[in-house]
Structure formats: structure tokens, C-alpha cells
Amino acid sequence: MADIDIIIIGAFVALVSLVIVELAIIINSLRYTRQLLRIKDMHEAEIRRAHEKLKSVDKLKTEFMNMAAHELKTPMVPMVGYLQLIDKKKLDSEDRESLEIAIRNTKRLQRLVGDILDIAKLESKVMKFNMEEVRLESLANDAVSSAEPFAKEKKIYLKKVVPKNLPTIKGDAVRITQVLTNLLNNAIKFTDKGGITLKASKTGNSVLVQVVDTGIGIGRKDVGKLFTKFYQADSSGKRKYGGTGLGLAICKEIVKAHGGKIWVTSQLGKGSIFQFTLPSK
Amino acid sequence: MAIEDRPETLALIEKILKREGYDFVGYDNGEDCVKNYEKDKPDLILLDIMLPGIDGYKVFEKIKTMNKNQKIAFLSALDIGPQAQVKLFKFGMPKYISKPFDPDELVAKVKELLES
Numbered sequence A: 001m002a003d004i005d006i007i008i009i010g011a012f013v014a015l016v017s018l019v020i021v022e023l024a025i026i027i028n029s030l031r032y033t034r035q036l037l038r039i040k041d042m043h044e045a046e047i048r049r050a051h052e053k054l055k056s057v058d059k060l061k062t063e064f065m066n067m068a069a070h071e072l073k074t075p076m077v078p079m080v081g082y083l084q085l086i087d088k089k090k091l092d093s094e095d096r097e098s099l100e101i102a103i104r105n106t107k108r109l110q111r112l113v114g115d116i117l118d119i120a121k122l123e124s125k126v127m128k129f130n131m132e133e134v135r136l137e138s139l140a141n142d143a144v145s146s147a148e149p150f151a152k153e154k155k156i157y158l159k160k161v162v163p164k165n166l167p168t169i170k171g172d173a174v175r176i177t178q179v180l181t182n183l184l185n186n187a188i189k190f191t192d193k194g195g196i197t198l199k200a201s202k203t204g205n206s207v208l209v210q211v212v213d214t215g216i217g218i219g220r221k222d223v224g225k226l227f228t229k230f231y232q233a234d235s236s237g238k239r240k241y242g243g244t245g246l247g248l249a250i251c252k253e254i255v256k257a258h259g260g261k262i263w264v265t266s267q268l269g270k271g272s273i274f275q276f277t278l279p280s281k
Numbered sequence B: 001m002a003i004e005d006r007p008e009t010l011a012l013i014e015k016i017l018k019r020e021g022y023d024f025v026g027y028d029n030g031e032d033c034v035k036n037y038e039k040d041k042p043d044l045i046l047l048d049i050m051l052p053g054i055d056g057y058k059v060f061e062k063i064k065t066m067n068k069n070q071k072i073a074f075l076s077a078l079d080i081g082p083q084a085q086v087k088l089f090k091f092g093m094p095k096y097i098s099k100p101f102d103p104d105e106l107v108a109k110v111k112e113l114l115e116s
């Protein structure tokens, strides 16, 4: 009897102490959870603060970039304008040549300033794209007609093969035209006989654009580096072609921002194919 | 009519357009342009964006509410971003001439605008 009592009491004590331990654990874990929640709140506030800070840094960066662009271009307006207003007929041949050199170089500077600002804005994601539904055909027309005079001057052909039923793409018309113009100008610059063909076609969910030339081609060791800014092939030799090596870097950033890819295949002495894709909408 | 805060650039635009035989009046700020608008009755306004006082966008809105058919082209070294485009959309997208410009290019654009 007494044994049973002891067993019952013992069991009861064990149960109670178990409950107490359980309770202690629960209370503790509650406290712990509360602590965790507090830490989480703290972290969230911190993350929010950091995010706000980043956003304002981003805004400052954008503002700075836009101001710098504006201020750099502003003095170029009268510089470019007044030089071109000078009446060449009133000058003797020596002065005329000086003026032409000055004009040529202000134009170079103007292009360079534009290109450097573009690459800086692209790389820092400050550039804004005006995305709309565009037909590649009309952009190709614009690019070809602006490149045409240069091809004529070099007596090489410039053809365009763009099918009528190409799907539209979602993109910034000005920037895509800039890519086309850069590639066409390169092709013309590096081609002395034969010519250039601008082709477009549909591949899967993308539009593929190809600029095919019959020019000097690119050596194997250069092919991978051309899209790096300021990189120019044959930089060992004397500068025969001019330029700064920014054109393809700008093209790459623009195509990338549209969700496409750009690459080149080439054979030294035979010609090159620069091609890129743009997702159709 | 041109609104441009830099005197050298304003004089440049004046020179280029007068050489082509156009009548020209220029202002170096937006307020004067708005104030004299009814009197000047320009065929075309070339409008800078970054101006002291009210900026080019504001001038654009003010003129368009006075006369929604007024031909106006922006002439600026700024990239007009999508935001500004949205803002101006309700007036119909204005023409945009980017600086720096070649004199020939400016004349061609002005001709085109006046004929449109």
C-alpha cells in the first residue's frame, strides 16, 4: 500500500517537474522568439535605412552625371557653331586649312564627349531607356541612310536585307539605331573592297541582326577583347583608322540592357560578321 | 523666337537664322518670353530647357495653354528622359534639337518645322 503511495507520489512529482521543465522551456523559447523578432525588426529597419541611403546615392549619381553631361556640352555649342560660321571664301588657303583642322577636331571632341558620357551612363546604370514597340525595319532604314554617304565615298556597296514580316521588338529606338550606326560605321571603316550587308531575321523569340562585311577581318587574339572599352586591334601598329575604341563597348551595354547578346565571328583578311539579338516582344 | 540663357549661343542662333532671312527675337529667360508672347506672335519658338527662373518645360506648358497650336522645339544639351517625355505627352511630343548642333542642321530643322 505504502509502496503504491510512494510510487504515485513519485510519479506525481516527476510529472510536475516535467511540466515545470516544459513550462520553463516554453517560456524561454517565447523569450527567445521575442528576442529574435526584435532582432529581425532591427535588421529590417537597418535594411530599409540602407536601401533609402542607396537610393539617394543613386539619385545623386544620376544628377551628377546629367549635370556633368550638360556642362560639358554647353561650351561646345558656340565652339562648334561659330567655327562653322566663319566664311571660308574670305580666307587664304593656309588659314582655310587651319580652320578645317580646327573644325575636324571639334567634331571629334564632340563625338568623344558624347561617347564617354554614354559609356559612363550605361555602365553606372544611369542611362534611361525609353522602351516602346519598335519595328526594326524603320530603324535599319535610318541607320543605312546615315551610313550611305560614307560607303559611297569609299566606293563599296551597302545592302539591306530585312524581311517585311519581322516581329516587332520592345526597345529604345534611338539606342538601337545607335548600335546599328556604330556597327555599320565600323564595317565601312574597315572595308576597302566589296561591301557591307545588313541582315535581320527571326530566331526563336528574338530578332537576329547581322552586319556582314568583306573587310580586313579580326585576328583570333583580338576577337574576345573588342567589346572592351578603349580596346582597338593592331594597337601596336601605327594608327591607321582613328577612333577611340568606345563604339563596340557602347553597343554591348545597350544590347545587354535590352536583354540581348552581341558577338562577332571573323576571318582575318576575309571579313567579319557582327551580330546581336533583341528579344521580340 | 529663341529662348537661351547663354548670350553667345543666343547670338549664334540669331546669326544663323538671320543669315537665312528669318525675323528673329531672342530672350535670355522664360518669363520675358511668356510676357511678350502675344506681342511677338512667333511662327516658331526654339526653347532651351535649363533656364534661370522658370525652366523650359514650364515655359512650354505656359505657351501651350495660351495657344495650343504654337510650334515649339526644344534646343538642349540635356537628354530628355522618359519622365520628361511623359510630362510633355499631353501637349503632343515636341520636336527636339540636341546641342551642339551644326548651323546647317539647325537651318534644316527650322525649315522643316515651319513647313509642317
Ligand SMILES: Nc1ncnc2c1ncn2[C@@H]1O[C@H](COP(=O)(O)OP(=O)(O)OP(=O)(O)O)[C@@H](O)[C@H]1O
Binding pocket: A115, A186, A187, A188, A190, A213, A215, A216, A217, A218, A226, A231, A232, A233, A234, A242, A243, A244, A245, A246, A247, A248, A249, A272
Ligand atoms: N568590322 C570590323 N572589321 C575589322 N575590325 C573591326 C571591325 N569593327 C571593329 N573592329 C575592331 O574593333 C576595334 C574596336 O571597335 P570600336 O568600334 O569599339 O572602336 P573604334 O571604331 O576603333 O573607335 P570608335 O568607335 O570609338 O570611334 C576597332 O578598333 C577595330 O580594331
Ligand SMILES: [Mg+2]
Binding pocket: A182, A185, A186, A243, A246, A247, A248
Ligand atoms: Mg567604332
